[in-house]
Amino acid sequence: MIIILITTIIYFPLGIALRVSQPYRVEGKMGQVKLHCSFSSKFKPLELQVSLYKGLHGQEKICSAYVSLSEPYFITDGAVHCRGNISSGSVDMIINGLKGEDTDIYRCVIEILYPPPYLRMFGNGTIVYIQETPTCPTAFTHSQSQSQSQTAERTSVIDDVGPLPLLYAILIITSFSFILQIMKNIWKWRDNGSMTPMVSQKESYRQF
Incomplete structure (x- = not known):
């Protein structure tokens, strides 16, 4: 003590x-x-x-x-x-x-x-x-995320539709070539048809 x-x-x-x-x-x-x-x-x-x-x-x-x-x-x-x-x-x-x-x-x-x-x-x-760090999205972060989402959607649509214009172009070129070939054959056939009677007429003149 x-x-x-x-x-x-x-x-x-x-x-x-x-x-x-x-x-x-x-x-x-x-x-x-x-x-x-x-x-x-x-x-x-x-x-x-x-x-x-x-x-x-x-x-x-x-x-x-x-x-x-x-x-x-x-x-x-x-x-x-x-x-x-x-x-x-x-x-x-x-x-x-x-x-x-x-x-x-x-x-x-x-x-x-x-x-x-x-x-x-x-x-x-x-x-x-x-102070606790806020975890709720603000107006800026909301608009930013929304714009990013819209951009991603547009990119996805472009990726999905991207090959279609090329296919359309190939189809148009093929169709156009096919039509030209048909028209060429028609013109050739017409030329051959118009030449045949002229030859026969000349031959008839010769016979006279």
Whole structure:
């Protein structure tokens, strides 16, 4: 009991020595949201661990990064990833890869690693609202899909009817050739018929 009391007396002031505050509500679009976390400490931190937790009590860790003030920029990997920058007393981060179902309370966690003593504190939490990407077709997409459908129908009709003009042309040329051949035969027959009586008439004159 005495040990617990001594530990509480030692670490309670250190807990107060670090405060983390966040805005009440932010709104994200296209799966991205900007979040600002402020912190104040009695000690000037040089090395920190910055984390972001999802849920009222911080059940799910979204991202975490070790940051040195000499290189204040950080970026994390994953389907939901964070990138940001630490300045004097604030952390500005951008969270990417969120969906509408990820709307929840998000809490910043700041851990001072160096110089000692080690301090860790949760922020008060921010309601992060993620707009769901609309899946309903707009007027533009509807008209665009309709025009694409009409174009596809015209192309299909052209493909189906495409050989017919060629067939018509072949039939016309064949018919025309056939008619010319018949007419040629008729003219030839007429010429032969008209020549026969003339020869017989001349022969009759010769007989006289």
